[in-house]
Amino acid sequence: MLGEIPKETTGDYVHAIMKGEISSIPLVGGPAAELFGLIIAPPISKRRDEWFSLLGQELNRLSNEIDKFNLDKLVHNEAFITTILHATQIALRNHQMEKLIALRNAVINSAVQETADEGLNTYFLSVVDNLTEWHLRILILLDNPREWFIKNGREVPHVHRGPIAVIVLKAFEEKPPEFGGLIEQIGKDLFSRGLLGIESLNTIMTGEGLLQSRTTAHGKRFIRFLTV
DSSP states (O other), X not given: OGGGSOGGGXXXXXXXXXXXXXXXXXXXXXXXXXXXXXXXXXXXXXXXXXHHHHHHHHHHHHHHHOTTOOGGGGGGOHHHHHHHHHHHHHHTTOOOHHHHHHHHHHHHHHHHOSSOOHHHHHHHHHXXXXXXXXXXXXXXXXXXXXXXXXXXXXXXXXXXXXXXXXHHHHHOSSOXXXXXXXXXXXXXHHHHTTSBSOSOTTOEEEHHHHTSOOBOHHHHHHHHHTOO
């Protein structure tokens, strides 16, 4: 039974899925699996173990809370396998917890999706790979600024008129010194990927306009993919 899988071994279960996939590749699979186990894994074992633990804890939670969620069936879920392989490659190149959590959520969502769009999932993962934590933070903030401030226990800003960047600056009190100069470029990056519907965060808005959602339908779907 899934509920009987020891919590500490769930991450190892995910690791076994990955290694099994590599081993199944004809001719190259066996040596590749050994390379994965003996050469590639040791230098990044800490990141790997933390990543699989992060995944394992959430998968274990799902198996305990959702009756129809079957961990064993994931081995045969090609969309899930593809997502976890891509997400793991990205996770091992990152140490920022917010990106790791976003990647974990993407894997979890692919595990519970009844009809996963594998191509879109892979594309969204590539977007995560190329964005920074600040891109993700600002995107989530601008999806619903008013709700963001309330959810984070902050007073909703009362600004008569100003650029959208003002909301970003008020939201993040702890930020790098150069942050102010990066906001505009981050906004352009998100706009170019179709995630924001406005190109410049220096666009002047009324106080009410500053609190309106600026994400596109594509951006909202991206956010849903990265949240649970």
